[in-house]
Amino acid sequence: MAESVLVVAQDREARGTREARRLRRKGFVPGVVYGHKEATVAISVNGDEIFKVIRQGVRVVDLQAEGKVQKALIRDAQWDHLGKELLHVDFARIAADERVVITVPVVLRGTAPGVTAGGVLDQPIHSLSVECLAIKVPESIRVNVSELQMDGVIHVRELVLPEDVKAMADPDAVVVQVKQKLLEPEAAPAPVAEQAEPEIIGRQAKPEEEESE
Numbered sequence: 369m370a371e372s373v374l375v376v377a378q379d380r381e382a383r384g385t386r387e388a389r390r391l392r393r394k395g396f397v398p399g400v401v402y403g404h405k406e407a408t409v410a411i412s413v414n415g416d417e418i419f420k421v422i423r424q425g426v427r428v429v430d431l432q433a434e435g436k437v438q439k440a441l442i443r444d445a446q447w448d449h450l451g452k453e454l455l456h457v458d459f460a461r462i463a464a465d466e467r468v469v470i471t472v473p474v475v476l477r478g479t480a481p482g483v484t485a486g487g488v489l490d491q492p493i494h495s496l497s498v499e500c501l502a503i504k505v506p507e508s509i510r511v512n513v514s515e516l517q518m519d520g521v522i523h524v525r526e527l528v529l530p531e532d533v534k535a536m537a538d539p540d541a542v543v544v545q546v547k548q549k550l551l552e553p554e555a556a557p558a559p560v561a562e563q564a565e566p567e568i569i570g571r572q573a574k575p576e577e578e579e580s581e
Contacts, residue, residue, distance in 0.1 A: 373426055377411040377433040399457035401433055409434055419454055425507035431459055441502055462502035469499045472506055478514030482546030487518045491544045497536040506530050521545040
């Protein structure tokens with residue numbers, strides 16, 4: 369589990385696209401804090417600090433905002449189309465005993481023997497929706513594939529989840545598998561064109577002469 373870290377936020381009165389761009393030029397990222405039947409508050413946070421927090425997989429922070437420090441879950445982060453610039457961050461107020469449903473990445477560990485034997489690793493599920501305590505959101509769900517043989521499959525029900533974490537997906541859904549490598553069909557031989565009979569150039573046979581009366 370990722371440890372909670374302190375994130376200092378400033379109140380943000382002005383809103384809109386122009387104000388958001390101005391903040392980002394100054395090195396800040398606009399955001400909001402909501403939840404627990406309290407008013408939604410517009411804030412801004414230091415861009416470098418929140419970028420580092422998110423990249424490290426931290427999901428729960430001690431958010432200093434509204435003149436107090438409170439537990440908050442990083443519910444959503446919006447990036448530019450290149451996935452490089454952080455545009456906006458949503459924080460949700462949480463309590464220590466609160467359970468939340470959240471999506472976490474699925475990370476594969478190890479080398480599957482089936483792949484070494486010539487198979488292809490197929491991972492249909494790259495992120496998983498889980499239910500857990502808000503202060504104990506896992507950074508990721510790790511899946512060990514070091515014993516996955518050819519045609520082997522790991523389903524959601526077979527995942528080893530952290531304590532008190534429940535998967536919300538279909539238990540029979542395939543997380544990862546090793547498939548046989550499909551052989552490309554051999555190209556059919558080109559049809560052999562029928563060889564036309566050679567045309568005989570020369571004197572043609574005369575038609576039979578009519579019998580004289």
